[in-house]
Amino acid sequence: MTLVRSLYAALTWAAQPLLRRKLRRRAQQEPGYAEAIPERFGHYQPADLGAEGLGQWLWVHAVSLGETRAAAILLQALRDQHPGLKLLLTHGTATGRAEGKKLLRPGDIQVWQPWDSLGATRRFVRQFQPVAGVLMETEIWPNLLAACREAGVPVALANARLNAKSLAGAQRWAALSQPAYRSLAAIWAQTEDDAARLRQLGVQVSGVFGNVKFDTVPDAQQLAQGHVWRAASERPVLLLASSREGEEALWLAAAQRLRAEGQGARIPVQWLIVPRHPQRFDEVQQLIEQAGLTVSRRSRWTGEAATQSPAAADVWLGDSMGEMPLYYALAHAGLLGGSFERLGGQNLIEAAACGCPMLLGPHTFNFAEAAEQACNAGAALRVEDMAAAVQQATALVQNGTQLAAMQQQALAFASTHRGAAQATAQAVLALAWPQGVPG
Incomplete structure (x- = not known):
């Protein structure tokens, strides 16, 4: 030795x-x-x-x-x-x-x-x-x-x-x-x-x-439920997926600015926040409510009829484990957690396999090649910071033609690399x- x-x-x-x-x-x-x-x-x-x-x-x-x-x-x-x-x-x-x-x-x-x-x-x-x-x-x-x-x-x-x-x-x-x-x-x-x-x-x-993660097969039942809830939502659904500490505050500031620019009008999209770590669920809820926004947690949707949208709230909080396919199917598009702070980004492959296009922050060094390939394939968009991500995602879900194209390109990107x-x-x-x- x-x-x-x-x-x-x-x-x-x-x-x-x-x-x-x-x-x-x-x-x-x-x-x-x-x-x-x-x-x-x-x-x-x-x-x-x-x-x-x-x-x-x-x-x-x-x-x-x-x-x-x-x-x-x-x-x-x-x-x-x-x-x-x-x-x-x-x-x-x-x-x-x-x-x-x-x-x-x-x-x-x-x-x-x-x-x-x-x-x-x-x-x-x-x-x-x-x-x-x-x-x-x-x-x-x-x-x-x-x-x-x-x-x-x-x-x-x-x-x-x-x-x-x-x-x-x-x-x-x-x-x-x-x-x-x-x-x-x-x-x-x-x-x-x-x-x-x-x-x-x-x-x-x-x-x-x-990457073996390209071979993921999303849970069909979760996908189906997510699609039903998305169709029932009154507003386009945007997801902040696997967010890390500090990113929810960045998102909140950007979303509040967007709301202020509309002279206090209701946020034009339905936000769904899914923190990466379960011990932060309560902390994230408290942060959102302190800003004057209402929160509905996934754990309390169990009594909802399967054909109805989840409870009305400014923000839906994904506080469950093992349900990312449901969340990706529920969202029209998403923001990649871990990429807006210097954390290297989370895995975007599962999102693509569920047909959910993603906006990526500047920090994706953990999955650099997959991130670059997704952007080149039209399955993802790179933005400079959280403010740009919120603004561009909100615009994307209101452009039906571009959104539908990116959703299809996300599915194609995932299947190509299996x-x-x-x-x-x-x-x-x-x-x-x-x-x-x-x-």
Whole structure:
């Protein structure tokens, strides 16, 4: 073990009390963080172990909500090819774990990602003995990968992406990052740009398969319900999708200016706000109501007749999880959360698959190529800031011809780039079972 790895190992061991304290604080807002805390340190209850899958589990790590949704698409492709697949699923966040529970089948196991200390990672690998591991998108942990290498467990980075900021960080800590990346058995990148940045770390990229999120199939029932509600709305519906902290205030200021320009007239569109993180639902409602606007929350629409528009209000608040297809279908167009602050933007592919054109702020470095492709395809528009987004979106939904064209172009854009999930699934199965998938 190198000196740098030894120092890193000492730091991760010493930081464990701080992690426990952080989890207690996070649990005050998100109770999921209080669940099964010993798993974080490689200690498991007998009910977690499921000996029937020992040495057979395919381990998939999806740190948070976005990665878990990508993992769901890949898992469907894997199970289509290997119906008897036994899954070991790990996460780092409460939202990821909650979403991941929906993916489990009898014989599968879900636990927390082990903290990257020597002891926790070695206990994790020794306990479950996965046949192979798949890390979704960006998750690289030096001690965890070292433990897998020592145990002979091949691990791949799937749907891999690496933006310029992350590349700079990895180069700054090259003594840790390069050995970790080089210990991977395979890297399957989303784009040629991602592959080029990964190669700058001195690692080999096994393939460029595209983004598995293009293979998403929106829930048909949610789409149908969203379309019914959209048709029943008295005003065009605009969505601020997966908004992050600070963006709702920017939107509110822009919407209020638009309202003032109409001499106090009612806002000409129906706004639907869906915050990215559930612990912020109440905070966003309070922000909107403090501005004198009324709010109707999705969680209170359950008594509505399916053919009626949701309750009348200045703003609808999407306070549910797992219903983005419904929200995209309910909206005529949307604004991409995370792109109006320096956060890199959220995934716009699901919106396109639902036929919802998006307006993008200046910060889309997390999905740079997909954002550029969407704009080039006419499925999205780039704007300079939130004020421009609100103004242009309001104009767009009042231009029926342009709006209908963009909705069709969004659907076409999503369908054009499919196929990554199938290619990735084939590569995963070949890595895990090079002699052929067991019957």
